[in-house]
Amino acid sequence: MIVAFEFEYAATKEDVTSTQVAPALKTYMFNGLLQTPIPIARTQFYGTLGAGAYHETLSTQPLNDQTNIGTNIGGGAKITLAGPLRLRLDYRVFTLHGNARHTPVQRLYAGINLKF
Numbered sequence: 125m126i127v128a129f130e131f132e133y134a135a136t137k138e139d140v141t142s143t144q145v146a147p148a149l150k151t152y153m154f155n156g157l158l159q160t161p162i163p164i165a166r167t168q169f170y171g172t173l174g175a176g177a178y179h180e181t182l183s184t185q186p187l188n189d190q191t192n193i194g195t196n197i198g199g200g201a202k203i204t205l206a207g208p209l210r211l212r213l214d215y216r217v218f219t220l221h222g223n224a225r226h227t228p229v230q231r232l233y234a235g236i237n238l239k240f
Contacts (some may be wrong), residue, residue, distance in 0.1 A: 126159040130173070134231065138182055147182040147225050151218065153196055166204040173197050192222030200233075210240045216226050 131154055138148040155174030162168075173196070178188040179209040198216035205211055220226075 125162050128157040130155050130157060130172075132176075139185060140182075145182065145184070147180045149229065151196075152176045152178070153194070155196070155209070159202075168202045169199070171197075171199040172214075172216070175225060178203045178218070178224070180220070180224055182225070190220075190223055190225070191199065192219045192220065192224070194218050201240060202237070202239075204238075204239075209234075210237050210239055212237050 131152075133150070133152055135150045136148065137144075139146040151172045153176035154174045157170050157172045159170035160168050175193065175195045176190060178194040180191075182188065196216045196218045198214060200212065200214035203213070204210045212233070212235050214231075214235075216231045216233070218227070218228060218229040218231070
């Protein structure tokens with residue numbers, strides 16, 4: 125297994141137009157990552173676990189911002205495209221502690237990274 129650490133910052137905008145109002149959410153997480161050492165069919169799978177802080181705001185309730193700790197767990201895959209260029213797919217479930225409006229929160233990420 126390959127062990128790694130990462131810092132993650134993510135921000136989502138609020139959505140007050142749908143029937144389920146969603147607040148703006150910023151997360152600041154430190155994560156540990158366990159990854160398979162050898163790609164299987166050009167794909168390396170990994171699991172991740174982390175903790176950090178979050179800040180939640182909603183423009184319709186400006187005096188009810190939330191800042192507290194959060195934890196997350198998830199996993200994903202790094203798929204080799206060409207040379208060191210890889211597609212990264214990641215799924216996380218965040219548990220927001222305190223008085224968060226919605227918990228757990230789920231996120232699906234996609235991005236490009238370089239292997240070095």
